[in-house]
Amino acid sequence: MKKNNCLKTGVFAIASFLVFNTHAQVLKWTAVANGVWKVSVGKPESYDLLKAADVKPNLAALTKMDKAVFPLPKNDIFVRFQDGKTYLHFPLERKEQIYGFGLNFQTVHQRGRILRLHVDHYGNTDNGRTHAPVPFYVSSNGYGVFINSARYLDVYVGSAVRKDSKNPPELQDRNTDKNWSAQPYSDAVEILVPAQGVEFYVFAGPKPLDAVRRFNLFNGGGCLPPRWGLGFTQRVNRLYTDEDVKKEAQEFEAKEYPLDFIGLEPGWQSKSYPCTFEWDKTRFPDPAKFVQEMSNMGVRINLWTNPYVSPQASIYSKIAPFTASHTVWVGAIPDLSMPQARKILFSQFEKDHINIGVSGYKIDEVDGYDSYLYPDVTTFPSGHSAEQMRQTYGLLVQKYSTEVFHKKNSRTYGLVRASNGGGVSFPYVIYNDNYSHQDFITGLINSGFSGVLWTPEVRASKTSEEWLRRMQTVCFSPMAMINAWASSTKPWSFPDVANDVKELAQLRMQMMPYWYTEFAKYHFEGTPPFRAINLEDGFFQENKKEKVNTSLEENPYEVAIAKEIKDEYMAGEYLLVAPFFAGQTTRKVILPKGKWYDFYTGDYAGDGEVITINSNLGKIPVFVKDGGIIPMMQPMLHAPKAKQKVDLEIRHYGQKNSVSHLYDDDGETFDYEHGLYSWREIKVERQNDGQLKGTISAPEINKPNTIGNVSWKFMTK
Numbered sequence: 001m002k003k004n005n006c007l008k009t010g011v012f013a014i015a016s017f018l019v020f021n022t023h024a025q026v027l028k029w030t031a032v033a034n035g036v037w038k039v040s041v042g043k044p045e046s047y048d049l050l051k052a053a054d055v056k057p058n059l060a061a062l063t064k065m066d067k068a069v070f071p072l073p074k075n076d077i078f079v080r081f082q083d084g085k086t087y088l089h090f091p092l093e094r095k096e097q098i099y100g101f102g103l104n105f106q107t108v109h110q111r112g113r114i115l116r117l118h119v120d121h122y123g124n125t126d127n128g129r130t131h132a133p134v135p136f137y138v139s140s141n142g143y144g145v146f147i148n149s150a151r152y153l154d155v156y157v158g159s160a161v162r163k164d165s166k167n168p169p170e171l172q173d174r175n176t177d178k179n180w181s182a183q184p185y186s187d188a189v190e191i192l193v194p195a196q197g198v199e200f201y202v203f204a205g206p207k208p209l210d211a212v213r214r215f216n217l218f219n220g221g222g223c224l225p226p227r228w229g230l231g232f233t234q235r236v237n238r239l240y241t242d243e244d245v246k247k248e249a250q251e252f253e254a255k256e257y258p259l260d261f262i263g264l265e266p267g268w269q270s271k272s273y274p275c276t277f278e279w280d281k282t283r284f285p286d287p288a289k290f291v292q293e294m295s296n297m298g299v300r301i302n303l304w305t306n307p308y309v310s311p312q313a314s315i316y317s318k319i320a321p322f323t324a325s326h327t328v329w330v331g332a333i334p335d336l337s338m339p340q341a342r343k344i345l346f347s348q349f350e351k352d353h354i355n356i357g358v359s360g361y362k363i364d365e366v367d368g369y370d371s372y373l374y375p376d377v378t379t380f381p382s383g384h385s386a387e388q389m390r391q392t393y394g395l396l397v398q399k400y401s402t403e404v405f406h407k408k409n410s411r412t413y414g415l416v417r418a419s420n421g422g423g424v425s426f427p428y429v430i431y432n433d434n435y436s437h438q439d440f441i442t443g444l445i446n447s448g449f450s451g452v453l454w455t456p457e458v459r460a461s462k463t464s465e466e467w468l469r470r471m472q473t474v475c476f477s478p479m480a481m482i483n484a485w486a487s488s489t490k491p492w493s494f495p496d497v498a499n500d501v502k503e504l505a506q507l508r509m510q511m512m513p514y515w516y517t518e519f520a521k522y523h524f525e526g527t528p529p530f531r532a533i534n535l536e537d538g539f540f541q542e543n544k545k546e547k548v549n550t551s552l553e554e555n556p557y558e559v560a561i562a563k564e565i566k567d568e569y570m571a572g573e574y575l576l577v578a579p580f581f582a583g584q585t586t587r588k589v590i591l592p593k594g595k596w597y598d599f600y601t602g603d604y605a606g607d608g609e610v611i612t613i614n615s616n617l618g619k620i621p622v623f624v625k626d627g628g629i630i631p632m633m634q635p636m637l638h639a640p641k642a643k644q645k646v647d648l649e650i651r652h653y654g655q656k657n658s659v660s661h662l663y664d665d666d667g668e669t670f671d672y673e674h675g676l677y678s679w680r681e682i683k684v685e686r687q688n689d690g691q692l693k694g695t696i697s698a699p700e701i702n703k704p705n706t707i708g709n710v711s712w713k714f715m716t717k
C-alpha cells in the first residue's frame, strides 16, 4: 500500500515537473524566412494577429537581406504554463535598450516599463493602452521579438528579478549605498499571454533597423500610398454641404495652396454615431456629381465613418445577424471576422462611395474608450471574444476596405484609429484626439518601431506661432493634414504666417519624389519612412542617468533614467528633422556620427555632436546626411496625375560621392504588384576638376517613366 502511494506521488511529481517546470518546454524553432524564426508552444489559439491581418510575407525581399544567425542565446528563452496562461521569458543584457511595444506617445525607452497591451484611445499614459499596442519589440543589440496573440498581453520589460536569474543585480543596502535603486537591474523581458499556448517570432539584425525591416517585410512590407496621398489634405467642418466643400476647394486653388484630397466629417452621412453609411440628401443631394466635380478640380474625397450600424441604416436588418451582443451608441457592431458581415458592410461602401470615385476613408472609433465602446463581456457571433475583436478590429477594417480598392486597381490612402501587429502593409495612417505637439513627435518616433504610420495632425492653435510650428511637423510626416472638423480652420487662418504655411505646403509638394521613393523603400525594403534616430548608423547616446529629485521624503522609490530623445526624428533615408515647439527660442539637436548639412542652405552643421540652434519661425530645422540625395519637383497644386511626366531637380548635400535610387511607377494603380515599376540609379561623383557631377540611369524599357528633364543642384559649396 505504502509503496503504491509513494509510486503515485512520484508519478505525480514527474508529471507536475513536466507541466510546471520552467525548462520543460522544449522550443522547436523553425526558420520561416531569412533571419526570421518562429516557435509554437502549447495550444496556440486559432485566431491571432497574423490570421486577422492575413498578409503574405515578402519572402523575396527577406531573402535579399544578409544571412543571419539566431540572435539570442536559445537557452535563455523559456516558456512555461502557469495559471492557465503562457509565460514567456526573453533575456536582456546589461546595456541593452528596448524600443517598441506599439504606438507610445511619451516614452521611447521601454526597458523598465510595465505594460498591458490593449487597443484603446490613448489616455495620456504609456501603459500599453494605445491605438496600436503592437506586441513587437526591438533591441538596441539588433534583434526583434513579436508575440502573435490577439489578447491583452502583460509585459514586464526588464522590470522584475527572478530568484533563478542568471545575471542577478547586486544586492544593495539602502542604509549605506546612495546608488541603491528602487528598480534593480533585471535581465529579462517577461510576458504573460492569457491563453494556453502561443506562437512567437524572433527577427535577426544585425542592426536594430534590420530587425525592424525584417518584421515589416515579414508583414508584407509597408504600404505604398498613391502619389496624391502624399500631397496636402484638408478635413472640412463636419456639417459642410457639397457647395461649402466646393467653395473651400476653389479657395485653395485661388489662393494657390496645394490640395489633393478633402475629408468629409460625420455630416456627409444621413445619421452618424451610429452610422447609416448613406449620403445626407440635404447636404449632398447628388453625391456622384459632387465627387466628379471635385475630381475635375483635382481634389479627391475621403469619407469619415465609424463601423457602428444605425438601426436606421438600410443595411441594418441584413447585417443584424452578424453583429455583437452589445451596441455602440445603440448601433450594431459588425463582426468583421465573419465574411457575411464584411460583405454587407463593404458592399455598401463600394456601391455608394467607391463606385462613384471616393478615394478612401477615415475609420474612427475602432480603438476605445471603454466607457462607450463595447465591454469585454460582449459576445460576437463568430465566437471570437470581445478581447480578440478589440485587438483586431482596426486590422479588419483596414484590410477589407483596402480590398475593395484593390479590386478596382486603384490605390487608397486613409486614416484609422486602431491597428496592430500584422497591419504594416495597410494604407492607413493613425491619428487621435490628444493634441500635444510634443507627444505627436514621440508618436512619430515610435511608429517606426512598430510597423505603423502616425500623423501629428493640425486642428486649431492659440497663436500663429503654434499654428506654424504644428504645420511644419505635419508637412514632415506621413500625411500633411489639417483636421478642421470642429475648428473650421484653413491653412491661411493665421494671416501673419499664411505665406509661411503656403511655402511649407509647397515644399511638401516639391519633395514628393523624395517622399514617394521613401515610401517605396518602406514597401519593398521594409525601412520605415519616419523613425527614431536611435535606428541610425552613428547614433550615440550619453548613457548618463538622471534623477529628477533627490529627496527621499518626496519620492523614496525614484528611479534614475537615461535621457530619451523624443524631439527629433528621421524622415526618409537622409533627413533628420528637429522641430521647434511654440515658445521655444533655442533647442539642442543630436547629430549622429558622420557629417550633417543644413537642408535649406547646404551649410555644414556638425558631426556626431550636440549642437544648439536658434529658432527661425519660418523654417523647421532639417539636416541632411553627407551625400544625401533629395529629388525635388516643381511645387504643383496637385500631385502629378497617373503617368504624368514631371521635371526633377536633384539636390546633393555634402562632400561625398553617392549613389541612390529613385522609385517610379504610375502612382495610382496596383500595377507595381506585377512588376510595373522601376528604380533609376542616381550617382553623384567628384570629377578630376574637383566638381561634383550627377547622372541618372536611363529609363527601363516597357516600365512606367514619369521623369522628365533632370537638373542638378549641389547644395554644399
Ligand code: GAL
Binding pocket: 238, 265, 266, 304, 364, 365, 432, 433, 483, 485
Ligand atoms: C473624432 C475624431 C475626429 C473627428 C471627430 C468627428 O472621434 O478623432 O478627428 O473625426 O471624431 O466627430
